[in-house]
Amino acid sequence: MELLKARILKDGKALDGNIIKVDSFLNHQIDPYLLDEIGKEFYELFRSGNVTKVLTIESSGIAIGVFAAKYLGVPLVFAKKTMSLNIDDNVYTSVVHSYTKKTLYDVKVSKDYLTESDNILIVDDFLANGQAALGLVNIVKEAGARLEGIGIVIEKGFQDGGRLLRSMGIRVESLAIISQMKNGEIFF
Ligand code: 5GP
Numbered sequence: 080m081e082l083l084k085a086r087i088l089k090d091g092k093a094l095d096g097n098i099i100k101v102d103s104f105l106n107h108q109i110d111p112y113l114l115d116e117i118g119k120e121f122y123e124l125f126r127s128g129n130v131t132k133v134l135t136i137e138s139s140g141i142a143i144g145v146f147a148a149k150y151l152g153v154p155l156v157f158a159k160k161t162m163s164l165n166i167d168d169n170v171y172t173s174v175v176h177s178y179t180k181k182t183l184y185d186v187k188v189s190k191d192y193l194t195e196s197d198n199i200l201i202v203d204d205f206l207a208n209g210q211a212a213l214g215l216v217n218i219v220k221e222a223g224a225r226l227e228g229i230g231i232v233i234e235k236g237f238q239d240g241g242r243l244l245r246s247m248g249i250r251v252e253s254l255a256i257i258s259q260m261k262n263g264e265i266f267f
Pocket of ligand 1: 097098099100101106139176177178179203204205206207208209210211212240
């Protein structure tokens with residue numbers, strides 16, 4: 080998506096540890112016009128699939144998911160992150176390793192909002208090693224729902240997540256794929 084790539088080059092910052100900072104428009108301050116275009120792009124990519132719900136993880140995925148869900152005409156459900164193992168049998172749970180915080184956390188989705196009749200589009204801001212997406216894939220499986228595919232705003236193609244998910248037969252569509260980051264420069 081050219082608009083997105085231009086914005087990454089203009090405002091994105093390549094940090095140490097293969098981290099890209101895009102918090103001036105994507106995941107801290109949010110540009111609603113860009114996110115609207117991102118939502119439209121996901122709609123164009125997945126419109127033929129009879130998606131019944133969009134699924135993401137709080138908090139960075141929520142804004143992206145809202146725009147995608149609005150264009151697809153379906154609800155957005157976001158998995159909640161929790162540190163505690165409180166007993167609640169009305170939730171689907173999966174454990175995720177955080178790329179940015181290097182910790183383990185649970186993601187939970189209420190059984191009220193995900194059922195075996197759902198066809199799910201997962202969306203997220205970044206794809207690095209694929210652990211966040213995998214956590215959501217496991218929740219979709221646990222619910223007995225169908226997975227239509229995964230929509231990612233920025234994939235870091237030099238990390239393993241894309242390869243891992245695609246090797247599982249999952250359709251992964253990324254709007255910008257970064258091939259490398261070198262001396263503070265970003266390349267697609
Ligand atoms: P993964 O689980 O694929 O290893 O990492 C994906 C998650 O980690 C995303 O939900 C995102 O929040 C975070 N993440 C991974 N890489 C980056 C990055 O380069 N920049 C930012 N801002 N977040 C990232």
